[in-house]
Amino acid sequence: MRLRSSWEIQKAVVYALFLREVKVRFSAGKIGYIWVFLEPLLQILIFVTIKILLFGKRSNFDYAVFITVGFIAYNLFRHIVNNSMSAFKSNKALFAYKQVKPIDTLIARLLVEIMITGVISFIFIGVGFYFNYDMHPENLGMVLLAILWLILFAFGFGLMVSVIGFFFTSFIKVVKLAMMPLMFTSAIFYTLSDLPPSASKLLSINPLVHFMELIHASYFHSLTDEFVNYTYILLWTTISLYIGLLLYVKLSKAIVSQ
Amino acid sequence: MIKLEHVTKYFRTPHGKKYLLRDVSFTIPEGVNVGILGRNGAGKSTLMRMLGRIEFPNRGRIISNNSFSWPLALSGGFQGDMTGRANVKFVCRIYGKNRDEMYKILEFVKSFSELGDYFDMPIKTYSSGMKSRLSFGLSLAFDFDYLLIDETLSVGDKRFRKKSKDALFKKIESCSVLLVSHDMGTLREICNVGIVLDNAKLYYYDNIEDAIKIYNNINS
Numbered sequence: 001m002r003l004r005s006s007w008e009i010q011k012a013v014v015y016a017l018f019l020r021e022v023k024v025r026f027s028a029g030k031i032g033y034i035w036v037f038l039e040p041l042l043q044i045l046i047f048v049t050i051k052i053l054l055f056g057k058r059s060n061f062d063y064a065v066f067i068t069v070g071f072i073a074y075n076l077f078r079h080i081v082n083n084s085m086s087a088f089k090s091n092k093a094l095f096a097y098k099q100v101k102p103i104d105t106l107i108a109r110l111l112v113e114i115m116i117t118g119v120i121s122f123i124f125i126g127v128g129f130y131f132n133y134d135m136h137p138e139n140l141g142m143v144l145l146a147i148l149w150l151i152l153f154a155f156g157f158g159l160m161v162s163v164i165g166f167f168f169t170s171f172i173k174v175v176k177l178a179m180m181p182l183m184f185t186s187a188i189f190y191t192l193s194d195l196p197p198s199a200s201k202l203l204s205i206n207p208l209v210h211f212m213e214l215i216h217a218s219y220f221h222s223l224t225d226e227f228v229n230y231t232y233i234l235l236w237t238t239i240s241l242y243i244g245l246l247l248y249v250k251l252s253k254a255i256v257s258q
Numbered sequence: 259m260i261k262l263e264h265v266t267k268y269f270r271t272p273h274g275k276k277y278l279l280r281d282v283s284f285t286i287p288e289g290v291n292v293g294i295l296g297r298n299g300a301g302k303s304t305l306m307r308m309l310g311r312i313e314f315p316n317r318g319r320i321i322s323n324n325s326f327s328w329p330l331a332l333s334g335g336f337q338g339d340m341t342g343r344a345n346v347k348f349v350c351r352i353y354g355k356n357r358d359e360m361y362k363i364l365e366f367v368k369s370f371s372e373l374g375d376y377f378d379m380p381i382k383t384y385s386s387g388m389k390s391r392l393s394f395g396l397s398l399a400f401d402f403d404y405l406l407i408d409e410t411l412s413v414g415d416k417r418f419r420k421k422s423k424d425a426l427f428k429k430i431e432s433c434s435v436l437l438v439s440h441d442m443g444t445l446r447e448i449c450n451v452g453i454v455l456d457n458a459k460l461y462y463y464d465n466i467e468d469a470i471k472i473y474n475n476i477n478s
Binding site for chain 1: 307310311312313314330331336337340353
Protein backbone atom coordinates (compact mmCIF):
# COMPACT_ATOMS: atom_id res chain seq x y z
CA MET A 1 0.00 0.00 0.00
CA ARG A 2 1.17 3.53 -0.76
CA LEU A 3 2.21 5.36 2.38
CA ARG A 4 0.09 8.38 3.13
CA SER A 5 1.13 11.36 5.22
CA SER A 6 -0.56 11.86 8.60
CA TRP A 7 -2.27 14.92 7.20
CA GLU A 8 -3.71 12.96 4.27
CA ILE A 9 -4.94 10.24 6.61
CA GLN A 10 -6.53 12.68 9.02
CA LYS A 11 -8.22 14.55 6.18
CA ALA A 12 -9.67 11.30 4.84
CA VAL A 13 -10.84 10.26 8.32
CA VAL A 14 -12.46 13.61 9.12
CA TYR A 15 -14.21 13.60 5.74
CA ALA A 16 -15.51 10.05 6.28
CA LEU A 17 -16.72 10.95 9.78
CA PHE A 18 -18.30 14.17 8.48
CA LEU A 19 -20.32 12.26 5.86
CA ARG A 20 -21.35 9.74 8.50
CA GLU A 21 -22.49 12.50 10.90
CA VAL A 22 -24.50 14.25 8.21
CA LYS A 23 -26.11 10.96 7.24
CA VAL A 24 -27.02 10.06 10.82
CA ARG A 25 -28.39 13.53 11.61
CA PHE A 26 -30.37 13.99 8.40
CA SER A 27 -31.38 10.52 7.31
CA ALA A 28 -34.95 10.02 6.16
CA GLY A 29 -37.56 9.68 8.86
CA LYS A 30 -35.63 11.78 11.35
CA ILE A 31 -36.83 15.18 12.49
CA GLY A 32 -33.25 16.47 12.23
CA TYR A 33 -34.11 18.65 9.25
CA ILE A 34 -37.08 20.31 10.85
CA TRP A 35 -35.56 20.81 14.27
CA VAL A 36 -32.54 22.60 12.84
CA PHE A 37 -34.86 25.41 11.70
CA LEU A 38 -37.54 25.08 14.32
CA GLU A 39 -35.24 25.50 17.31
CA PRO A 40 -33.89 28.98 16.46
CA LEU A 41 -37.27 30.02 15.07
CA LEU A 42 -39.02 29.18 18.35
CA GLN A 43 -36.31 30.86 20.40
CA ILE A 44 -36.58 34.03 18.33
CA LEU A 45 -40.39 34.12 18.35
CA ILE A 46 -40.59 33.52 22.10
CA PHE A 47 -38.05 36.15 23.07
CA VAL A 48 -39.26 38.77 20.61
CA THR A 49 -42.78 38.31 21.99
CA ILE A 50 -41.57 38.60 25.60
CA LYS A 51 -39.62 41.71 24.79
CA ILE A 52 -42.52 43.42 23.03
CA LEU A 53 -44.95 42.50 25.82
CA LEU A 54 -42.64 43.71 28.57
CA PHE A 55 -40.92 46.71 27.05
CA GLY A 56 -42.90 47.68 23.98
CA LYS A 57 -41.39 48.25 20.58
CA ARG A 58 -39.12 51.18 21.37
CA SER A 59 -35.56 50.43 20.42
CA ASN A 60 -32.89 52.10 18.34
CA PHE A 61 -32.09 48.91 16.46
CA ASP A 62 -34.16 46.09 15.03
CA TYR A 63 -34.83 43.82 17.94
CA ALA A 64 -35.80 40.74 15.91
CA VAL A 65 -32.52 40.90 14.03
CA PHE A 66 -30.67 41.46 17.31
CA ILE A 67 -32.16 38.30 18.83
CA THR A 68 -31.66 36.23 15.67
CA VAL A 69 -27.98 37.05 15.54
CA GLY A 70 -27.63 36.32 19.27
CA PHE A 71 -29.34 32.96 19.15
CA ILE A 72 -27.55 31.74 16.03
CA ALA A 73 -24.21 32.46 17.71
CA TYR A 74 -25.24 31.02 21.06
CA ASN A 75 -26.70 27.86 19.48
CA LEU A 76 -23.48 27.35 17.57
CA PHE A 77 -21.52 27.39 20.82
CA ARG A 78 -24.00 25.18 22.68
CA HIS A 79 -24.26 22.62 19.87
CA ILE A 80 -20.51 22.37 19.42
CA VAL A 81 -20.01 21.75 23.14
CA ASN A 82 -22.97 19.37 23.54
CA ASN A 83 -22.15 17.33 20.44
CA SER A 84 -18.49 17.15 21.40
CA MET A 85 -19.38 15.60 24.71
CA SER A 86 -21.16 12.64 23.12
CA ALA A 87 -18.75 12.24 20.19
CA PHE A 88 -16.29 9.81 21.80
CA LYS A 89 -18.98 7.47 23.10
CA SER A 90 -21.01 7.35 19.91
CA ASN A 91 -17.99 6.72 17.68
CA LYS A 92 -16.27 4.25 20.00
CA ALA A 93 -16.70 1.31 17.64
CA LEU A 94 -14.82 3.17 14.92
CA PHE A 95 -11.72 3.52 17.08
CA ALA A 96 -11.04 -0.10 16.07
CA TYR A 97 -9.41 1.45 13.02
CA LYS A 98 -6.12 2.95 14.08
CA GLN A 99 -6.54 5.82 11.60
CA VAL A 100 -9.54 7.14 13.53
CA LYS A 101 -8.35 9.33 16.40
CA PRO A 102 -10.86 10.59 18.98
CA ILE A 103 -10.21 14.24 18.14
CA ASP A 104 -11.24 13.56 14.53
CA THR A 105 -14.77 12.87 15.71
CA LEU A 106 -14.84 16.29 17.40
CA ILE A 107 -13.52 18.02 14.28
CA ALA A 108 -16.12 16.26 12.11
CA ARG A 109 -18.94 17.32 14.44
CA LEU A 110 -17.56 20.86 14.57
CA LEU A 111 -17.65 21.03 10.77
CA VAL A 112 -21.21 19.73 10.69
CA GLU A 113 -22.29 22.44 13.16
CA ILE A 114 -20.51 25.16 11.17
CA MET A 115 -22.20 23.94 8.00
CA ILE A 116 -25.64 23.89 9.62
CA THR A 117 -25.11 27.35 11.13
CA GLY A 118 -24.01 28.67 7.74
CA VAL A 119 -27.12 27.35 6.02
CA ILE A 120 -29.43 28.64 8.75
CA SER A 121 -27.83 32.07 8.75
CA PHE A 122 -28.28 32.36 5.00
CA ILE A 123 -31.92 31.38 5.21
CA PHE A 124 -32.74 33.63 8.16
CA ILE A 125 -30.95 36.58 6.60
CA GLY A 126 -32.71 35.90 3.27
CA VAL A 127 -36.10 35.74 4.97
CA GLY A 128 -35.26 38.92 6.91
CA PHE A 129 -34.41 40.82 3.74
CA TYR A 130 -37.60 39.57 2.14
CA PHE A 131 -39.66 41.01 4.97
CA ASN A 132 -37.72 44.27 4.84
CA TYR A 133 -35.84 43.88 8.09
CA ASP A 134 -32.55 45.73 8.19
CA MET A 135 -30.20 42.75 8.03
CA HIS A 136 -27.12 44.72 6.93
CA PRO A 137 -24.33 44.20 9.43
CA GLU A 138 -22.30 47.29 10.33
CA ASN A 139 -19.05 45.35 9.92
CA LEU A 140 -19.44 41.94 8.33
CA GLY A 141 -15.74 41.11 8.58
CA MET A 142 -15.76 41.76 12.30
CA VAL A 143 -18.91 39.67 12.79
CA LEU A 144 -17.33 36.73 10.99
CA LEU A 145 -14.09 37.16 12.91
CA ALA A 146 -16.00 37.17 16.20
CA ILE A 147 -17.91 34.02 15.17
CA LEU A 148 -14.64 32.36 14.18
CA TRP A 149 -13.21 33.23 17.58
CA LEU A 150 -16.33 31.85 19.24
CA ILE A 151 -15.90 28.61 17.26
CA LEU A 152 -12.30 28.32 18.42
CA PHE A 153 -13.39 28.86 22.01
CA ALA A 154 -16.22 26.35 21.64
CA PHE A 155 -13.81 23.77 20.23
CA GLY A 156 -11.30 24.21 23.04
CA PHE A 157 -13.99 24.21 25.70
CA GLY A 158 -15.75 21.25 24.04
CA LEU A 159 -12.51 19.29 23.86
CA MET A 160 -11.80 19.95 27.52
CA VAL A 161 -15.22 18.89 28.80
CA SER A 162 -15.37 15.90 26.39
CA VAL A 163 -12.16 14.39 27.68
CA ILE A 164 -13.17 14.96 31.30
CA GLY A 165 -16.71 13.79 30.57
CA PHE A 166 -15.48 10.59 28.98
CA PHE A 167 -14.01 9.46 32.28
CA PHE A 168 -16.58 11.10 34.59
CA THR A 169 -19.97 10.67 32.94
CA SER A 170 -21.80 12.79 35.52
CA PHE A 171 -19.66 15.74 34.48
CA ILE A 172 -21.47 15.76 31.12
CA LYS A 173 -24.80 16.11 32.91
CA VAL A 174 -23.48 19.07 34.90
CA VAL A 175 -22.31 20.87 31.76
CA LYS A 176 -25.63 20.18 30.00
CA LEU A 177 -27.54 21.51 32.98
CA ALA A 178 -25.38 24.61 33.00
CA MET A 179 -26.31 25.36 29.39
CA MET A 180 -29.86 26.36 30.33
CA PRO A 181 -29.04 29.22 32.72
CA LEU A 182 -26.27 30.17 30.29
CA MET A 183 -28.95 31.08 27.76
CA PHE A 184 -30.35 33.73 30.09
CA THR A 185 -27.02 35.09 31.27
CA SER A 186 -25.23 35.42 27.94
CA ALA A 187 -26.59 38.76 26.70
CA ILE A 188 -28.34 37.08 23.80
CA PHE A 189 -31.60 39.04 23.95
CA TYR A 190 -30.47 42.13 25.87
CA THR A 191 -27.35 44.25 26.03
CA LEU A 192 -25.29 44.90 29.10
CA SER A 193 -25.96 48.62 28.68
CA ASP A 194 -29.65 47.90 29.45
CA LEU A 195 -28.70 46.55 32.85
CA PRO A 196 -27.70 48.25 36.10
CA PRO A 197 -23.89 48.36 36.54
CA SER A 198 -23.91 45.75 39.32
CA ALA A 199 -25.73 43.25 37.13
CA SER A 200 -23.59 43.87 34.07
CA LYS A 201 -20.48 43.46 36.20
CA LEU A 202 -21.72 40.11 37.48
CA LEU A 203 -22.68 38.86 34.02
CA SER A 204 -19.28 39.85 32.66
CA ILE A 205 -17.85 36.78 34.40
CA ASN A 206 -19.53 34.70 31.68
CA PRO A 207 -17.19 34.71 28.65
CA LEU A 208 -20.13 34.21 26.28
CA VAL A 209 -21.44 37.65 27.29
CA HIS A 210 -18.33 39.22 25.78
CA PHE A 211 -18.71 37.24 22.56
CA MET A 212 -22.36 38.24 22.25
CA GLU A 213 -21.62 41.90 22.97
CA LEU A 214 -18.85 41.82 20.40
CA ILE A 215 -21.03 40.19 17.74
CA HIS A 216 -23.93 42.55 18.43
CA ALA A 217 -21.66 45.58 18.46
CA SER A 218 -20.18 44.61 15.12
CA TYR A 219 -23.65 44.05 13.69
CA PHE A 220 -25.44 47.23 14.82
CA HIS A 221 -24.32 50.81 14.37
CA SER A 222 -25.99 51.91 17.57
CA LEU A 223 -24.18 49.42 19.76
CA THR A 224 -20.58 49.57 20.93
CA ASP A 225 -18.12 47.09 22.34
CA GLU A 226 -17.60 49.11 25.54
CA PHE A 227 -18.30 46.04 27.71
CA VAL A 228 -16.14 43.63 25.71
CA ASN A 229 -12.97 42.63 27.51
CA TYR A 230 -10.87 41.17 24.71
CA THR A 231 -8.11 40.00 27.04
CA TYR A 232 -10.65 38.14 29.12
CA ILE A 233 -12.04 36.06 26.23
CA LEU A 234 -8.57 35.55 24.83
CA LEU A 235 -7.64 34.05 28.19
CA TRP A 236 -10.71 31.80 28.21
CA THR A 237 -9.95 30.66 24.66
CA THR A 238 -6.27 29.89 25.17
CA ILE A 239 -6.73 28.30 28.60
CA SER A 240 -9.58 26.07 27.34
CA LEU A 241 -7.59 25.05 24.29
CA TYR A 242 -4.49 24.46 26.38
CA ILE A 243 -6.19 22.34 29.03
CA GLY A 244 -8.26 20.56 26.38
CA LEU A 245 -5.27 19.65 24.24
CA LEU A 246 -3.16 18.76 27.27
CA LEU A 247 -5.78 16.38 28.64
CA TYR A 248 -6.34 14.97 25.18
CA VAL A 249 -2.67 14.26 24.56
CA LYS A 250 -2.40 12.55 27.95
CA LEU A 251 -5.60 10.54 27.67
CA SER A 252 -6.35 9.93 23.99
CA LYS A 253 -4.88 6.43 24.14
CA ALA A 254 -7.12 5.57 27.06
CA ILE A 255 -10.12 6.86 25.09
CA VAL A 256 -9.20 4.65 22.11
CA SER A 257 -8.67 1.53 24.20
CA GLN A 258 -11.65 1.77 26.48
CA MET B 259 9.10 -8.36 11.22
CA ILE B 260 7.53 -7.48 14.51
CA LYS B 261 9.68 -6.60 17.48
CA LEU B 262 8.45 -6.36 21.05
CA GLU B 263 10.80 -4.55 23.42
CA HIS B 264 10.22 -4.95 27.16
CA VAL B 265 6.48 -4.80 26.69
CA THR B 266 4.43 -4.68 29.85
CA LYS B 267 0.66 -4.52 29.74
CA TYR B 268 -1.71 -4.56 32.66
CA PHE B 269 -5.23 -3.56 33.49
CA ARG B 270 -6.22 -1.90 36.70
CA THR B 271 -8.86 -3.84 38.56
CA PRO B 272 -10.37 -3.26 42.00
CA HIS B 273 -7.99 -5.97 43.23
CA GLY B 274 -4.88 -4.30 41.86
CA LYS B 275 -3.07 -4.60 38.59
CA LYS B 276 -3.75 -7.62 36.43
CA TYR B 277 -0.73 -8.31 34.25
CA LEU B 278 -1.24 -9.66 30.75
CA LEU B 279 2.37 -9.22 29.70
CA ARG B 280 5.29 -8.62 32.02
CA ASP B 281 8.49 -7.30 30.43
CA VAL B 282 8.20 -9.36 27.25
CA SER B 283 10.82 -9.02 24.51
CA PHE B 284 10.91 -11.08 21.35
CA THR B 285 10.89 -10.89 17.58
CA ILE B 286 8.52 -12.46 15.08
CA PRO B 287 10.49 -13.03 11.89
CA GLU B 288 9.32 -11.97 8.44
CA GLY B 289 7.04 -14.20 6.43
CA VAL B 290 5.64 -16.59 9.01
CA ASN B 291 2.01 -17.16 9.95
CA VAL B 292 1.60 -17.06 13.68
CA GLY B 293 -0.92 -18.94 15.77
CA ILE B 294 -1.63 -17.36 19.15
CA LEU B 295 -2.72 -19.67 21.95
CA GLY B 296 -3.71 -19.07 25.50
CA ARG B 297 -6.49 -19.53 27.94
CA ASN B 298 -9.44 -17.16 28.06
CA GLY B 299 -8.33 -13.88 29.59
CA ALA B 300 -4.64 -14.60 28.98
CA GLY B 301 -4.40 -11.48 26.82
CA LYS B 302 -4.60 -12.83 23.27
CA SER B 303 -7.08 -10.23 22.11
CA THR B 304 -5.18 -7.47 23.88
CA LEU B 305 -2.00 -8.53 22.09
CA MET B 306 -3.89 -8.36 18.79
CA ARG B 307 -5.23 -4.93 19.66
CA MET B 308 -1.75 -3.74 20.55
CA LEU B 309 -0.45 -4.94 17.19
CA GLY B 310 -3.39 -3.16 15.54
CA ARG B 311 -2.35 0.02 17.42
CA ILE B 312 -5.62 0.51 19.19
CA GLU B 313 -4.30 -0.62 22.55
CA PHE B 314 -0.97 0.52 23.93
CA PRO B 315 1.65 -1.07 26.19
CA ASN B 316 2.00 0.43 29.65
CA ARG B 317 5.75 0.10 29.28
CA GLY B 318 8.03 -0.89 26.42
CA ARG B 319 7.22 -0.68 22.75
CA ILE B 320 6.24 -2.59 19.66
CA ILE B 321 8.27 -1.85 16.54
CA SER B 322 7.36 -2.83 13.00
CA ASN B 323 7.63 -1.37 9.53
CA ASN B 324 4.74 -3.48 8.32
CA SER B 325 1.12 -2.60 7.84
CA PHE B 326 -1.46 -4.33 10.00
CA SER B 327 -5.14 -4.84 9.44
CA TRP B 328 -7.60 -3.80 12.11
CA PRO B 329 -8.14 -6.70 14.50
CA LEU B 330 -10.91 -8.83 13.05
CA ALA B 331 -12.69 -9.64 16.28
CA LEU B 332 -16.12 -10.98 17.08
CA SER B 333 -17.08 -7.73 18.70
CA GLY B 334 -16.57 -4.19 17.53
CA GLY B 335 -15.25 -2.54 14.43
CA PHE B 336 -18.67 -1.59 13.22
CA GLN B 337 -20.98 1.23 14.13
CA GLY B 338 -24.34 -0.32 15.02
CA ASP B 339 -26.58 2.38 13.59
CA MET B 340 -24.82 2.40 10.21
CA THR B 341 -25.68 -0.10 7.51
CA GLY B 342 -23.20 -2.69 6.32
CA ARG B 343 -22.74 -0.69 3.15
CA ALA B 344 -22.13 2.57 5.06
CA ASN B 345 -19.55 0.85 7.23
CA VAL B 346 -17.71 -0.53 4.20
CA LYS B 347 -17.79 2.91 2.60
CA PHE B 348 -16.45 4.41 5.80
CA VAL B 349 -13.49 2.02 5.88
CA CYS B 350 -12.78 2.65 2.18
CA ARG B 351 -12.74 6.38 2.83
CA ILE B 352 -10.40 6.25 5.81
CA TYR B 353 -8.04 4.10 3.75
CA GLY B 354 -8.11 6.75 1.01
CA LYS B 355 -9.77 4.66 -1.69
CA ASN B 356 -11.17 6.53 -4.66
CA ARG B 357 -14.69 6.19 -6.02
CA ASP B 358 -13.93 3.35 -8.46
CA GLU B 359 -11.98 1.34 -5.92
CA MET B 360 -14.75 1.86 -3.39
CA TYR B 361 -17.35 0.63 -5.85
CA LYS B 362 -15.34 -2.53 -6.55
CA ILE B 363 -14.81 -3.18 -2.85
CA LEU B 364 -18.51 -2.73 -2.14
CA GLU B 365 -19.41 -5.26 -4.83
CA PHE B 366 -16.82 -7.71 -3.58
CA VAL B 367 -17.76 -7.47 0.10
CA LYS B 368 -21.45 -7.72 -0.66
CA SER B 369 -21.06 -10.89 -2.67
CA PHE B 370 -18.43 -12.48 -0.42
CA SER B 371 -20.29 -11.87 2.83
CA GLU B 372 -23.55 -13.25 1.35
CA LEU B 373 -25.52 -10.74 3.39
CA GLY B 374 -28.06 -10.03 0.65
CA ASP B 375 -30.58 -7.43 1.74
CA TYR B 376 -28.96 -7.21 5.15
CA PHE B 377 -26.10 -5.35 3.50
CA ASP B 378 -28.34 -2.28 3.55
CA MET B 379 -29.61 -2.82 7.07
CA PRO B 380 -28.10 -1.35 10.26
CA ILE B 381 -25.35 -3.51 11.76
CA LYS B 382 -27.23 -3.76 15.04
CA THR B 383 -29.72 -6.08 13.31
CA TYR B 384 -26.90 -8.50 12.40
CA SER B 385 -26.09 -11.73 14.17
CA SER B 386 -22.49 -12.17 15.31
CA GLY B 387 -21.93 -14.55 12.40
CA MET B 388 -23.12 -11.94 9.93
CA LYS B 389 -20.85 -9.34 11.48
CA SER B 390 -17.84 -11.62 11.16
CA ARG B 391 -18.68 -12.39 7.55
CA LEU B 392 -18.80 -8.68 6.77
CA SER B 393 -15.64 -8.00 8.73
CA PHE B 394 -13.72 -10.84 7.09
CA GLY B 395 -14.92 -9.99 3.59
CA LEU B 396 -13.96 -6.37 4.11
CA SER B 397 -10.45 -7.23 5.30
CA LEU B 398 -9.88 -9.39 2.22
CA ALA B 399 -10.48 -6.34 0.04
CA PHE B 400 -7.46 -4.50 1.44
CA ASP B 401 -3.75 -5.18 1.22
CA PHE B 402 -1.90 -5.56 4.49
CA ASP B 403 1.40 -7.13 5.48
CA TYR B 404 -0.32 -8.74 8.46
CA LEU B 405 -3.90 -9.81 8.91
CA LEU B 406 -4.99 -9.84 12.56
CA ILE B 407 -7.70 -12.44 12.97
CA ASP B 408 -9.23 -12.94 16.39
CA GLU B 409 -11.52 -15.99 16.37
CA THR B 410 -13.63 -14.77 13.47
CA LEU B 411 -12.81 -17.81 11.36
CA SER B 412 -14.75 -20.11 13.64
CA VAL B 413 -18.17 -18.59 13.08
CA GLY B 414 -20.68 -19.14 10.35
CA ASP B 415 -21.92 -22.42 8.97
CA LYS B 416 -19.66 -25.15 7.69
CA ARG B 417 -19.85 -24.07 4.07
CA PHE B 418 -19.01 -20.46 4.84
CA ARG B 419 -16.15 -21.52 7.09
CA LYS B 420 -14.69 -23.49 4.22
CA LYS B 421 -15.13 -20.56 1.87
CA SER B 422 -13.40 -18.24 4.35
CA LYS B 423 -10.54 -20.65 4.81
CA ASP B 424 -10.06 -20.99 1.05
CA ALA B 425 -10.09 -17.22 0.66
CA LEU B 426 -7.60 -16.91 3.49
CA PHE B 427 -5.27 -19.47 1.90
CA LYS B 428 -5.28 -17.39 -1.23
CA LYS B 429 -4.74 -14.19 0.71
CA ILE B 430 -1.75 -15.49 2.67
CA GLU B 431 0.17 -15.97 -0.55
CA SER B 432 0.70 -12.21 -0.38
CA CYS B 433 0.53 -11.49 3.34
CA SER B 434 1.05 -13.03 6.77
CA VAL B 435 -1.52 -13.88 9.38
CA LEU B 436 -1.62 -13.59 13.13
CA LEU B 437 -4.40 -15.89 14.17
CA VAL B 438 -6.11 -16.37 17.51
CA SER B 439 -8.10 -19.55 17.55
CA HIS B 440 -9.19 -22.32 19.86
CA ASP B 441 -9.52 -24.65 16.89
CA MET B 442 -6.29 -26.64 16.65
CA GLY B 443 -7.18 -27.86 13.17
CA THR B 444 -7.35 -24.35 11.79
CA LEU B 445 -4.12 -23.38 13.54
CA ARG B 446 -2.28 -26.40 12.09
CA GLU B 447 -3.57 -25.68 8.60
CA ILE B 448 -2.69 -21.99 8.48
CA CYS B 449 0.14 -21.27 10.92
CA ASN B 450 3.82 -22.28 10.88
CA VAL B 451 4.86 -20.84 14.21
CA GLY B 452 3.09 -20.43 17.51
CA ILE B 453 2.94 -18.16 20.52
CA VAL B 454 1.61 -19.30 23.86
CA LEU B 455 0.48 -16.69 26.37
CA ASP B 456 0.49 -17.81 29.96
CA ASN B 457 0.89 -16.01 33.28
CA ALA B 458 1.91 -12.70 31.73
CA LYS B 459 4.71 -14.42 29.85
CA LEU B 460 4.95 -15.09 26.16
CA TYR B 461 6.52 -18.24 24.71
CA TYR B 462 7.50 -18.42 21.08
CA TYR B 463 7.81 -21.74 19.18
CA ASP B 464 9.25 -22.24 15.72
CA ASN B 465 6.81 -25.01 15.15
CA ILE B 466 3.09 -24.71 15.69
CA GLU B 467 2.93 -28.33 16.88
CA ASP B 468 5.21 -27.52 19.84
CA ALA B 469 3.04 -24.56 20.74
CA ILE B 470 -0.08 -26.72 20.66
CA LYS B 471 1.61 -29.33 22.86
CA ILE B 472 2.57 -26.73 25.46
CA TYR B 473 -0.88 -25.20 25.33
CA ASN B 474 -2.48 -28.59 25.93
CA ASN B 475 -0.16 -29.11 28.91
CA ILE B 476 -1.18 -25.78 30.42
CA ASN B 477 -4.80 -26.65 29.98
CA SER B 478 -4.67 -30.12 31.45
